[in-house]
Amino acid sequence: MMNYMVVDDNHIQVANGIFGDVTSFQTYPSGELESLKLEGKNMVVTHAGELVPAFTETPRRKNAPSVEFYKNGMIKAVMVEEQSEVMTPIGDIPAEKITFYPTGEVHRVFITDGKISGFWTEEEEKAYNxxxxFEFDFAAFTAYLSAVNFYENGAIKSITLYPGGKVLISTPVGEMETVIGFSLYESGELESVEPAAPVLVETPIGRLSVHDANAYGVHADSNSVKFNTExxxxxxxxxxxxxxxxxxxxxxxxxxxxxxxPLYDDELIAEAMQISFDWERNTVTFLSEQEATYPIHGTRFVVGKADTGQTGCTPANCASCSLCGSRNSTMK
Known part of the structure; x- marks a missing residue:
């Protein structure tokens, strides 16, 4: 179903008004308006307040649409002309880009939205931040942020730190520093955190070194260490x-x-293995190149170094271990 009408060469009408000085627009394969770019001042009214979408091209800003839309015609994202104080569920926050839920509520607020390149560094971008x-039960800090993500009800869903930042988080398995960020449940409990470096964590199958180096450069909605609400x-x-x-x-x-x-064809990098625990079924699930689930009780788990050829055997556990004479050995 069409959610727009082309008035003339540079005007497009949508459900909530008319955009002028439109230079280009994109549609979904099914025909609905997906996005548009502007070259003149317009204003849109949103849950984040009255916003002026970007209309001036600068070397610093990304070559991105001024306004994006959902198929239902609601605004999906606005890249603003200048960093502005926008209304959020936790108060006014400076922002250069805001995304919204299909029902209009604020979804994610990007403090800055510059184009990092060889001509514009993270340190130069930080000057705009x-x-x-923030104060939570598990952390209190002041830091530069990349973005704040909200649930539809207004609760904070995740906080992503600006590159170079570091925050100390008190988790149920000990304190961890994070340089990416953390996520929360709607009720406010810590959901997940991304450790800044490998950290030893006690788990139901033994002590593990936890970290995912490939997580750098992404948002903090989902992280290496996850907890339930308890x-x-x-x-x-x-x-x-x-x-x-x-x-x-x-x-x-x-x-x-x-x-x-991803950059060097002659090099290999480790892809972190995920290990999940089901406390109701009392099982553990491994996910690497394959996936399998084991009962925690009745299964013996031996933890070793992934980059060595050692099986983890020691004289102390030799008598109770049958690895040497085992019938099968499946490498995952």
Whole structure:
């Protein structure tokens, strides 16, 4: 169903008004207006307040649409002309781009939205940012942010730090520093956090080194260490450990997969292995190149280094281990 009408060469009418000085627009394959670019001043009324979409091209700003739309005609995102104080569920926040839910509520607020390149560095972009202060049960800090993500009801969903920032988080498994950020449940409990560096975490199958180096450069909506609302560990990611799961005279070895480096064809990088815990079923699930679930009780887990050829055997556990004479060995 059409959600717009072309009035003339540079005017487009939508449900809430008319955009002028339109230089170009894009539509969805089904025909609805998806986005448009402007070269003159317009104003849109949103849950974040009255916004002036970007209409001036500068070397710093991204070559992106001024306004984006959902198929239902509601505004999906606005890149504003100048950084402005916008209304959010936690008060006014300076922003250069705001995204919205299909029902109009503020979804994500980007403090800055410059184009990082060889001609414009993160440090230069940081000059357009300002530190913000937050207080949670698990952390209190003042830091530069890249974005704040909200649930539809207005609760904070995640906070993504600006590159170079660092925040100390008190988690149910100990304190962790993060340089990416963390996510929360709608009720305010810590949901997940991305450690700044490998950190040892006690899990139901042993102590694991937790980290995902490939998480850098993304948002903090979902992270390596996840908890439920009660603070129990739900999942972790590891690049440094392999785990031997042994039961009934058989064993399988789980370890991170290796994949080509995105920039260097002759190099490989480790892809973090995800390990999830189901507290109701009392099981653990490994996800690497394959996926499998084991009962925690009745299965022996031996944790070792992923980058060594050692199985994790020691004289102390030799008598109770059957790895050497096992019938099967499946490498994941």
């Amino acid at each position: 300002i530190p913000l202060t 603070g129990k560990l739900l999942s972790v990611k590891t690049e440094e450990n392999k785990i031997i799961a042994q039961s009934d005279q058989e064993y399988e070895i789980w370890k991170p997969a290796w994949k080509p480096h």
